[in-house]
Amino acid sequence: MRPIRPGDRGPAVAEIRTVLAGLELLAADGRADDYDAQTERAVRAFQQSRGLSVDGRVGAETWRALDAARWRFGARALYHAIGEPLTGEDVRALQERLLEMGYDVGRADAVYGIRTSRAVAQFQREMGLKPDGSCGPHTVNALRRLGRKVVGGRPQWLRESDAIRQAGPALVGRTVVIDPGHGGTDPGVVVPDGALRWSEADLVHDLASRLEGRLAAAGVRVQLTRGPAPLTCLPDADRAQLANSLGADVFISLHTDGYANPEADGVATYHYGTDNGVTSATGERLAGLVQREIVARTGLRDCRTHAKAWDLLRLTRMPAVRVELGYLTSPRDRSRLVDPRFRDRVVEAIVAGVQRMYLPIERDVPTGSIDVRELRAIVAAGTVVD
Numbered sequence: 001m002r003p004i005r006p007g008d009r010g011p012a013v014a015e016i017r018t019v020l021a022g023l024e025l026l027a028a029d030g031r032a033d034d035y036d037a038q039t040e041r042a043v044r045a046f047q048q049s050r051g052l053s054v055d056g057r058v059g060a061e062t063w064r065a066l067d068a069a070r071w072r073f074g075a076r077a078l079y080h081a082i083g084e085p086l087t088g089e090d091v092r093a094l095q096e097r098l099l100e101m102g103y104d105v106g107r108a109d110a111v112y113g114i115r116t117s118r119a120v121a122q123f124q125r126e127m128g129l130k131p132d133g134s135c136g137p138h139t140v141n142a143l144r145r146l147g148r149k150v151v152g153g154r155p156q157w158l159r160e161s162d163a164i165r166q167a168g169p170a171l172v173g174r175t176v177v178i179d180p181g182h183g184g185t186d187p188g189v190v191v192p193d194g195a196l197r198w199s200e201a202d203l204v205h206d207l208a209s210r211l212e213g214r215l216a217a218a219g220v221r222v223q224l225t226r227g228p229a230p231l232t233c234l235p236d237a238d239r240a241q242l243a244n245s246l247g248a249d250v251f252i253s254l255h256t257d258g259y260a261n262p263e264a265d266g267v268a269t270y271h272y273g274t275d276n277g278v279t280s281a282t283g284e285r286l287a288g289l290v291q292r293e294i295v296a297r298t299g300l301r302d303c304r305t306h307a308k309a310w311d312l313l314r315l316t317r318m319p320a321v322r323v324e325l326g327y328l329t330s331p332r333d334r335s336r337l338v339d340p341r342f343r344d345r346v347v348e349a350i351v352a353g354v355q356r357m358y359l360p361i362e363r364d365v366p367t368g369s370i371d372v373r374e375l376r377a378i379v380a381a382g383t384v385v386d
C-alpha cells in the first residue's frame, strides 16, 4: 500500500485524524479529511511514542499501530480468536497488567494469543471466576478491583534470562535465525561507486552467509530468512513468524544504513522495547553485547543501542536484535564494508556477542577477548579465560 502522506485528502485521512484526536495528539479542528501540518506532527508524535520509524507518513506498520490504538481496555470483550487473533492497545494493557501480577503471557505484544488466553484462565480460576480464557466484563471488573495492589516484578524478563541460564553456556544445538534485510524487489540502500553499485541487500546477504558459516562451525543450527536473490521481499512480520515457527533461540537481523548526508556513519543495534519502559531484557543484553563487540573489533562509530517496537522485534518470541552495520552512504564506512576481511571481523564480533549472552554474568569476559575460532574448545574446557 502507498503510504498516506502530507497533502493527501479523503476518508482514510479522516479516520487517521479521528484516532489521533482520540489519543489527544490532535485538536479536533481544521479540515477533518485534510492531511495538514498538524496531522503530520501528530503522526510523528504517535510514531515516536510507539517506537516506530518517525517519518510523518502512514504506511502499513503505522496504520496497524493506529488501528490497534483505538481500543481502550474494557471497551470490548477480548478472547483468543483462532485464525485472526485480536490485537490492540487494550490487549497490551491486559498483558502488562497480568505480567505485573506474575502471570505468564510471554511478551506484551498486543496480540491475544493462546498464551494470553491461558494466563487469563489461570487468573480467573484464582479469582473464582469461570476460567474461559476470555476477558469480558467480570474479568475486567476483577482486574480493576485489584487495582495496582498486586505487583510481582517483571516475570517475562526473569523468565527469558532463566531459560538462558538453565540452557548452559554451549552454543551447540541451538537454533539461530539470521535475517538478511530487504531482498527481491527491495535492494535497500543502493550506492553507485564508479562502475560498481553496492546494495544493502547483497552486502547483508554476504554477511549473513559468513555468519552462518561461523555459527555452524560452533555447532549451531542456522537458518537464513532468505536466499541471495529472492523473487519478492518478505515482510518483517513474516520473517518474525518464520523464526517463531523454527523455534529459534536467537534472531539476528542484518542491515546497513543510509542517509542523505555522507558524514553520517557508525553502527547501531536495536532490541524490542516501548516508551512505557517495557523491554525484552535478554534482547537488550544481546544488543549491548553485539554492539560493544562490533565497536571494539571494527572501530565503527558507536551509535549505541535503542529500543524499538518494530514488527520484527515485537513479534519474535526469542531474544531478537537488528544491527545496522554502518552507513553505505558514508565513504568511510563503505570502503570498509566492501572489504571481505572487514566483514569477517564484523561476523566474529556478532558470534562473540551471541556467545557472551549464554555465559553466566560471573563468567562473562571482556569485550574483544573471545577468539571465536576456539569457541568449542573454550566451552568444552568449562572455563573461559580472559
Ligand SMILES: [Zn+2]
Pocket (backbone or CB within 6 Å): 181, 182, 188, 189, 200, 255, 256, 257
Ligand atoms: Zn535496511
